[in-house]
Amino acid sequence: MRVPPVTVIIPTCNRAHFIGETLDSVLGQTVPPAQVIVVNDGSTDATLEVLARYGDRIEVIDQANSGRPRAVNRALPEVRGEYLWVFDDDDLAVPQSLERHLAVLEADPSVDFTYAGCIILQTHPDGRTEQKGPLPMPEVSDDETFSRLLEQNFMQLQAMLVRTRCHRAVGPFNDRLNLCDDYDMILRLGRRFTGRRLDAPTFLFRQHAGLRGRPGALFPAEHRSRYWVLENRDIHLRLREQLRLGEYLPRSLGAGDLDGANRRRALLQRACVMARLALWPEALADLEDALVDTLPGVPLTALERDLCRRALGRFIRFDLAIEGLVDDDATGRRFADILAGSRNDDARRAFGGELARYGRARLRAREVRRGLRALALARRIGGVGRLFDR
Numbered sequence: 001m002r003v004p005p006v007t008v009i010i011p012t013c014n015r016a017h018f019i020g021e022t023l024d025s026v027l028g029q030t031v032p033p034a035q036v037i038v039v040n041d042g043s044t045d046a047t048l049e050v051l052a053r054y055g056d057r058i059e060v061i062d063q064a065n066s067g068r069p070r071a072v073n074r075a076l077p078e079v080r081g082e083y084l085w086v087f088d089d090d091d092l093a094v095p096q097s098l099e100r101h102l103a104v105l106e107a108d109p110s111v112d113f114t115y116a117g118c119i120i121l122q123t124h125p126d127g128r129t130e131q132k133g134p135l136p137m138p139e140v141s142d143d144e145t146f147s148r149l150l151e152q153n154f155m156q157l158q159a160m161l162v163r164t165r166c167h168r169a170v171g172p173f174n175d176r177l178n179l180c181d182d183y184d185m186i187l188r189l190g191r192r193f194t195g196r197r198l199d200a201p202t203f204l205f206r207q208h209a210g211l212r213g214r215p216g217a218l219f220p221a222e223h224r225s226r227y228w229v230l231e232n233r234d235i236h237l238r239l240r241e242q243l244r245l246g247e248y249l250p251r252s253l254g255a256g257d258l259d260g261a262n263r264r265r266a267l268l269q270r271a272c273v274m275a276r277l278a279l280w281p282e283a284l285a286d287l288e289d290a291l292v293d294t295l296p297g298v299p300l301t302a303l304e305r306d307l308c309r310r311a312l313g314r315f316i317r318f319d320l321a322i323e324g325l326v327d328d329d330a331t332g333r334r335f336a337d338i339l340a341g342s343r344n345d346d347a348r349r350a351f352g353g354e355l356a357r358y359g360r361a362r363l364r365a366r367e368v369r370r371g372l373r374a375l376a377l378a379r380r381i382g383g384v385g386r387l388f389d390r
Helices: 016-027 047-052 066-078 095-107 142-152 164-170 182-194 219-241 260-276 279-294 302-311 320-326 329-342 345-364 368-381
Strands: 006-012 035-041 057-065 085-086 114-115 118-123 129-134 158-165 195-197 201-209
Touching: 006 066, 016 035, 016 047, 035 345, 047 057, 057 066, 066 345, 085 095, 085 164, 095 114, 095 118, 095 158, 095 260, 142 182, 142 195, 142 260, 158 164, 164 182, 164 201, 182 219, 219 260, 219 329, 260 302, 260 320, 279 329, 302 345, 320 329, 320 345, 320 368, 329 345
Parallel strands: 006 035, 006 085, 035 057, 114 195, 118 201
Antiparallel strands: 085 158, 114 158, 118 129
């Protein structure tokens, strides 16, 4: 196999206790990178001393503290490699990571980037580490990568190898984002280019305590998920205005004018994206268009039934979608009215079943108010059997 040059960019700030182990894992690849750029983003600990030990094996850019996206952007003009790997300063690459990614990219020029899974590595305050197993990833085809990325981010830049020309084409990282700059970049790459999944995880994703975020907007690691929600909402409201409806479909289906079936599927996919983030005004508008205006009463496909179930699924660890329905009477009523007007038993069963499942779970957890409200909404929607089974 030809060994093309790979550039690695690692932004870092105050991770002297992790950055050495990270660099060892990157430099110790079975197919080593040709260029490793570390951007020291205003560290006040011993980071520069650790970096000095690597001599000319790495290139160091030192800058005032500006946040991760600006740190990566600072390094982008210095990239000489044909491929680019953006890595975090606290994670660990498996030794064969680059070898596995390059094997796919070099074999198929039509693939613009590769991505893989990861294994969670929990680091405790006393320094102990333990592997928690792989982070779950959905099974998606190359054709539907972008449409499923809109629904759920299942990629990490540390597990992606991207042709540098693709990064040049989509432009720099969005430095206005505090946490989701990586997801924003992944969406931009996924929208324009073709990705291919690898079978095995290629890095260890370290979980640990400590501050996150950009200067002036730092937050504890345990608040990370809530910041994800806020920034994801901003990203998806912006994309809703920018994307054609067909871009919510697999690429092979989304070009040109959409017939009734594909229009309904695209609307349900976009509704799923919005509902999972509790953006219910937008989600309800799409559900009404899909189920009442486009194909009223027409049975759903198995894929569309699954979209309805996923729309009420968890976002990270939060039941945002269902709680947005049961905590707001007006939203819940409009949701039920749309389903009644759809004359679609498949949709009523899918949504009602998820509400009943949630309601029973809340009652078992002694969250009586939400449990009863969810069961009442499921009963109002109809299409479900005995709500108190199991």
